Each structure stands twice: as C-alpha cells, then as structure tokens.
Amino acid sequence: MSGNGQVYEVFARKKRADRFEHVGAVSAPNEQLARVYAWQTYDEAKWFEMTVAPRDAFAAVNRPQAPFTLGDPGGRAPADSR
Amino acid sequence: MGRFTDEELQRKVQEGFIVESEEDMTETYKRALITQLTVQGDTELISAPAYFMAARDAPSTNTMVSATAIIQDELGHANIAYRLLEDLGVDRHWLLYEREPAHFKHPYGFDQPLMNWAELVSANALYDRAGITLLGDVHRNTSYGPLKRGLVKVSMEENFHLRHGEVWIRRFAEAGGAAKEAVQRTLDWMFPMGVEWFGMPDDRKHHNAQLDFRLKGMTNDQLRRTWLKAVVPLCEELGYDLPAQYDADTDEVELTYELPCQYDPEARRWLFNETITWKQVFERWKARGPMNEQYVDSLRRSRFAVERLLAA
Numbered sequence: 001m002s003g004n005g006q007v008y009e010v011f012a013r014k015k016r017a018d019r020f021e022h023v024g025a026v027s028a029p030n031e032q033l034a035r036v037y038a039w040q041t042y043d044e045a046k047w048f049e050m051t052v053a054p055r056d057a058f059a060a061v062n063r064p065q066a067p068f069t070l071g072d073p074g075g076r077a078p079a080d081s082r
Numbered sequence: 083m084g085r086f087t088d089e090e091l092q093r094k095v096q097e098g099f100i101v102e103s104e105e106d107m108t109e110t111y112k113r114a115l116i117t118q119l120t121v122q123g124d125t126e127l128i129s130a131p132a133y134f135m136a137a138r139d140a141p142s143t144n145t146m147v148s149a150t151a152i153i154q155d156e157l158g159h160a161n162i163a164y165r166l167l168e169d170l171g172v173d174r175h176w177l178l179y180e181r182e183p184a185h186f187k188h189p190y191g192f193d194q195p196l197m198n199w200a201e202l203v204s205a206n207a208l209y210d211r212a213g214i215t216l217l218g219d220v221h222r223n224t225s226y227g228p229l230k231r232g233l234v235k236v237s238m239e240e241n242f243h244l245r246h247g248e249v250w251i252r253r254f255a256e257a258g259g260a261a262k263e264a265v266q267r268t269l270d271w272m273f274p275m276g277v278e279w280f281g282m283p284d285d286r287k288h289h290n291a292q293l294d295f296r297l298k299g300m301t302n303d304q305l306r307r308t309w310l311k312a313v314v315p316l317c318e319e320l321g322y323d324l325p326a327q328y329d330a331d332t333d334e335v336e337l338t339y340e341l342p343c344q345y346d347p348e349a350r351r352w353l354f355n356e357t358i359t360w361k362q363v364f365e366r367w368k369a370r371g372p373m374n375e376q377y378v379d380s381l382r383r384s385r386f387a388v389e390r391l392l393a394a
Contacts (some may be wrong), residue, residue: 005169007169022231023231023235024162024165024231024232024235025165025169026161026165027168027174029163037161040154040158041158041161041162042158042235044235044238044239045160046236065103
C-alpha cells in the first residue's frame with residue numbers, strides 16, 4: 001500500500017488580529033484529507049482560521065535548509081530495538 | 083547529523099540549547115528520542131482501545147460522548163507522536179500496522195482489560211495522571227523543539243481526562259455502597275499498576291540517555307513520587323484504601339508493600355507476599371499482558387477489511 005502521501009504543515013490563529021502560529025503537521029495523501037486531518041488533530045482551540053501547506057512549498061530565507069526538513073519521511077526505523 | 087559529539091551536545095542541552103534539526107543531533111540523541119516518542123505514541127494509541135472497551139459500559143449517551151471525546155483526543159496525541167517519528171525517519175505504517183503487538187512499548191497497565199465505567203474513570207484518574215506527570219515533565223524540560231510545541235495540545239487535553247476521572251471517582255465515593263466498592267476493587271489492582279508505570283527504580287539504571295540529553299527532567303523515582311503525592315492524598319480524602327500512606331507533616335508518601343511485586347493477570351490480583359526481582363518484573367512487562375494482541379488487532383482489523391474490499 002502506498003505510504004502516507006506527503007507532509008502538510010498546519011498553521012492557525014485564534015482571532016483576526018493574531019499572527020498565524022505553526023501548530024504542527026499532518027501526513028496525508030492529498031490536500032483535501034490534509035485539511036480534515038489538521039482540523040481533527042489540532043482541535044485544542046476554537047480557531048478563527050487554520051491553513052495547511054505542503055512542506056516542500058517552504059523556502060529557507062536565512063538558514064541553509066528549508067524549515068521542517070528532518071530525516072527522510074517514509075524511511076524505516078533502523079531496528080525495533082526494545 | 084554530526085556537528086556535535088555526545089559530550090558536547092549533552093553540555094549544550096543542559097545549558098538550554100534546543101535541538102531543531104537532524105544536524106543538531108548525535109546518533110545517541112536520535113536513538114533516545116525515537117525510543118521516547120515510541121513509548122509516548124504507543125501509550126496514547128493503546129489507551130484508545132482500552133478506554134473503548136470500558137466506554138461501552140457508559141451509563142448514558144452523554145457519558146458515552148465524554149468517553150469517546152477522550153478516546154479521540156488520545157488518538158490525536160498518538161498521531162502527533164508518530165508524526166514526529168516520521169520526521170526522524172520512522173515509517174508510520176510500520177509502527178501502526180506491521181509491528182508485532184508484543185513490540186509495542188506502552189506500559190503493562192494498558193495491556194489489561196478495562197471492564198466497566200468504574201474502571202474507565204479510575205484509569206482516567208490514575209493513568210491519565212501518570213501521563214500528565216510524565217509528559218508535563220517532558221513539556222517543561224525537553225531539548226527537542228518540535229516535541230515541546232507538540233505537547234501544548236496534549237497537556238491541555240490530558241488535564242480534561244484527569245478531571246473527568248477525579249470527578250467521577252469522587253461521585254462514586256459519595257454514592258457509597260456498591261458504587262464505592264466498584265472503584266475500590268478497581269484501585270486494588272490498578273494502583274500498583276500505576277506505581278509500576280514509571281519503570282525501574284533509579285538505583286537499577288546505570289545511566290540514562292533521556293536525562294543526559296535532557297529529553298526529560300526528572301528521574302523515574304522523582305516522577306513516581308510526584309504521581310504518588312497527587313493520587314494518594316486524593317484517594318485517602320475520598321475514603322478509598324490504597325497500599326500506601328500519605329504523611330501530611332513530611333508531605334511524603336510511603337508504600338505499605340514491597341517493590342518489586344508480582345501480578346496475576348488472570349486473577350487480576352497482586353501477590354504482595356511473593357518476593358521477586360526487578361528482572362522478573364521486566365520479564366512480565368516484556369511478555370506483555372492479556373489484552374495486548376486484541377487491542378492492537380482492534381486498531382488494524384477494520385482497516386485491513388476495507389482494504390481487502392477495495393482491492394477486490
């Protein structure tokens with residue numbers, strides 16, 4: 001079965017004047033599901049506004065690599081070490 | 083990865099350095115973080131089928147809704163931990179659907195059946211309190227930035243679960259009679275389960291990468307003590323008997339039984355008089371408890387069934 005699609009970063013704010021806050025990320029096969037997963041997962045506040053964007057849409061400005069780039073999603077743990 | 087040595091990174095995180103990317107990590111740091119996040123995610127995930135088993139005994143539609151809201155929260159928390167693991171190169175599909183049930187890393191307490199409403203709310207009062215104790219410490223102290231942010235939502239919601247549990251065990255206590263006895267019978271097996279939740283005592287651990295790398299702030303014994311000092315005085319106030327005593331003068335809790343201790347999962351009873359070693363306890367944890375396979379299977383069954391339908 002195909003993996004989890006791609007990673008979407010989730011941003012939200014509680015009221016109009018607020019800045020958007022990076023609240024987390026979801027993995028989803030498409031944007032429609034990314035929106036649903038984000039709304040269901042990060043439901044800790046009554047958000048005025050929430051938005052998602054694919055992780056690879058972000059470009060680094062002052063750092064060598066784009067933000068949120070860690071590891072290789074879809075990789076596998078080295079071992080199931082207990 | 084690899085701009086620091088282990089010693090350099092340990093010194094930096096103790097001085098407040100926050101790790102944000104893989105290049106900030108060492109291999110040891112990453113391994114310790116993966117273990118910690120796996121325990122965290124598995125504990126949240128397996129609490130869902132455990133709570134669901136008991137929620138079917140909810141006394142009304144409203145209470146069923148509260149219980150399923152808690153279950154949904156727990157699944158969200160598991161998702162956050164697994165999402166962070168994905169960024170560390172761990173395959174979430176493998177974590178959820180391919181691992182042997184016995185390889186999950188949640189505490190032994192969540193391998194036990196939860197039979198009814200009294201058991202569900204007792205678990206909220208004891209196990210969610212354990213969760214807050216552990217994750218609250220991680221939230222305050224972790225050197226891993228993404229986890230610190232991820233725990234904002236988790237801490238908020240775990241407090242709601244805890245209140246749900248404490249309000250209900252108070253209600254059972256005030257009702258007295260059979261209601262109070264139902265919770266008392268639960269606490270008899272569940273309380274020592276909570277004591278074990280925090281793992282081996284400190285003098286059994288030679289060194290601890292999670293502490294060295296500031297993935298948490300408190301030792302197992304300090305965390306256990308924090309939990310005991312929250313649970314024992316409350317239960318005493320409500321008139322429940324626990325094998326522990328709170329001393330208000332010293333503000334300390336003493337267990338009135340010897341650790342380590344053996345558990346008979348079929349009889350759901352602690353064998354307080356049987357002396358065993360921590361090695362034997364570790365063996366029991368590793369062998370997992372009676373509901374281990376069933377709980378994991380219940381999270382997989384319908385997904386696989388639908389996949390088969392779609393493939394047909």
